[in-house]
Amino acid sequence: MGEKVAADRFALSDRLRYRQKLLQGLEALELLLDRKRFDRPRNLMGLEIELNLADAEGMPRMMNAEVLERIGSRDFQTELGQFNLEANIVPHRMAGRVFDQLSEELRTALAYADRQAREVDAHIVMIGILPTLTSDDLVSANLSAVDRYTLLNDQIMAARGEDVMLDIEGVEHLRYASDSIAPEAACTSVQLHLQVTPGRFADVWNAAQAIAGPQIAMGANSPFVFGRELWRESRPPLFLQSTDTRPPELAVQGVRPRTWFGERWIDSAYDLFQENVRYFPALLPLCEEEEPLQVLEEGGVPDLLELSLHNGTIYRWNRPVYGVVDGVPHLRVENRVLPAGPTVTDVLANAAFYYGLVRALADEPRPLWTRMPFPVAHENFEAACRDGIDAQLHWPRSGRGSATVALPATRLVQEELLPLAASGLDAWGVEAADRDRYLSVIEERCRRRANGASWQAAAYHRATDTGLDREKALAAVARRYCELTRTDEPVHTWPPGP
Template identity: 55%
Template sequence: MGEEVEAQEFTRADRTRHREKVRRCLDVFARMLRDARFDTDDPMTGLEVELNLIDEVGDPALKNAQALDAIADPDFQTELGQFNIEINVPPARLREGGLATFEANLRRSLNDAEHKSADVGAHLVMIGILPTLADGHMGVHSISGNPRYRLLSEQILDARGEDISIEIEGGAERLRTTADSILPEAACTSTQLHVQTSPDQFAAYWNAAQAISAVQLAIGANSPYLLGKELWRETRIPLFEQATDTRSEELKAQGVRPRVWFGERWITSVFDLFEENVRYFPALLPITDDEDPLAVLEGGGTPNLSELRLHNGTIYRWNRPVYDIAGGVPHLRVENRVLAAGPTVADTMANAAFYFGLVRALAESQRPLWSQMSFSAAEENFHVAAQQGIEAQLYWPGVGQVRATELVLRRLLPLARHGLADWGVPTAEADRLMDIVEQRCLTGVNGAEWFVRRMGKRAGQDRYDALRATLLDYRERMHTNEPVHTWD
């Protein structure tokens, strides 16, 4: 979300011109999928992690501008909230030691950033939702300085026509609140995993990513608290779905699709997703440039398709299609946005290895999983896993209802190991990371479970005092880089 745009107002003519241009981009994209050469020979993988900033006592530190100035590293970027920053780890090939490279780069960069940002009173924490956020942090004043964020917030609120309503029912507690901006979205910090793929294989990789999203959530949940309430084990999911919802209650009742979207069907081509974007969703940022994409393509160049890409960036699929250009050559990626940040770099890399291995094994299977499973079952799994976390019971073809941990241990870990071998990941590296996932399932402890249990030991304290103390315990253990299932 960090692309720079200038603050502006949009006229009706701007929107008409943008609609025509984005449709022209879509036509050119369809032609490129038929005729153009995409970079597919040696696929890259990528990793991004969104981080929270806290002060010495565990409260949010609204200091991302100062922290970024202190860190002075182009891999770190601004995010929506002043208590957020993001690190983009350089892409790598898994067969060339990519997982170890990601881990080393991430640890080194985070340690260096923590050392520098601490000087301005901002400490880095990897967690899905900062549990010490309070109502006072949720206003427009907490939005980062990049004009894009305020512009996007204004456009979403204008499209909605009323304040954003947040209503989440947990097991024992319930949250009901409203917001006059999209700032609550900033509470959601994630780990984003990228897999480059060919146009021919994109549908299989996207479908596989959708099918396993629930399993990722169940074993990686790390967002149990929001605004002082214990809610879902992965509260990021309902919060993000509601915080950027442009629909009024009447439009919801009419079946208008939400901008944070699991989807509604298995796909046969990457074109399906971009075509849905254009067909279903009006532009939030109708910014139009002067490029003629058809002229560029026919002239032997690679069109930027800027309008199509910017529009895609305002539709928040949990598995998002990405069209990008590197070295003048276009490529496609599946961007997996399911996982919360944290708890440690070791846990993050175990989650990444599990995803990279499993998605490859399923995408290249002789009998596709999605041919045996309805899309609605995958979507139901997704929300059950977000609500129940590591205790979730999921539907799986050939098994029926099964504990997520049992499914991982008996069926999915062997598949993930096979997929990692196909990527060219050394066996010792795969074993180390898959052992973390295995032990997490055997102990039944992920980030959310640890945090809730730790809070249970402080049941007699003021809720926010307990959240601060537990968050500081969490941060201390995060720096050990010992996986979360070993913390206690």
């Protein structure tokens, strides 16, 4: 969620000044791009994982402050809900045995965090949405005690002017009114970062948008919200509705939601930052002392703090990120599509699939996005969220011009995307053992038509078939899920639960 901010009220002049600083930041970004001031190619990737805290019965534990104090590491940070944490892994070069290295680091970090959490009767859980969360858990009193979250909640609710209305129809139908953005905290994800040069940014972002549907189809892990079985990946609709600043009248007019897939392919990273400033009013109009254009004229590199803060309040599934390290600016594509979990092996299989595909598609001489209309990529994303590994996706076929055909997600991945992902990992310089180990996990999910969401849903129905009521069945699923994640055996190998 970004850096801490002070929870102060804003005057009318604050918003005007902030808009001026945003426009100056945009101009400074354009000048940096024109002057080619950005970091050289470094093939750096990064990884963040949002986590849940649950007790031995699989019920949420509202105690991230106590757990973080015990962990005592900057690699772990607070998140929106008191039952949330975030783990951050230092950037790695995309080459060699990078995924095995990440696996060892993640296992070590999560095992340590779990040991500390157990001292206060909590467990670390990697899952898209904890199935035992209820509406009583997701209230403003359970937001983390951090000024930024308080202020963000206040500003979103003030902009909306009325309760947040959740209305998601899937296998079952959920309707719920919330007086805060707390339901957003139910959504825990994996964020995959890739540092890219300005010249490569558009190709990488376009590729990431194009494969969002297949990513979700393979990695879905969030079938339950407030005890209701909804979409196979229910995070996107829940996140969109929980952060929606639009009252119904503005939504009907076509005003864009702050959780946004986008509406077009791009030509430059600048396009995305410009859209964010053009379409979305400020939520946190906090101005810093830095004058970005003056810094540039004096030969320095501006941090563009206002532009970065604003960018962080627009929740694109593939987000542009501007950063400065050691006085040198860089750009990253932050992929926010995937849910957390189920296991470290599954997370890294999803990562290998993503990084390999993005590289292969960005390298193609005839880009995929010249053959796939942007609305098709969005429709694939929604279809995959609804149906998970059973989704039908539309994809251009070789030799068919710009026409797309409908294919089962499993067939598309097995026949076309896994070979592309393998070639992309080869292009990165990833060793064959790493490539084959993690992509084989995706292949087996396709072969068995199994992922985290399908396992959770099947386990729930198996539990209710034995006579358990909804609440007890969901708790049984959560307990068994937690047991199996500790084995680190990928989810497609899990025995039926619970």
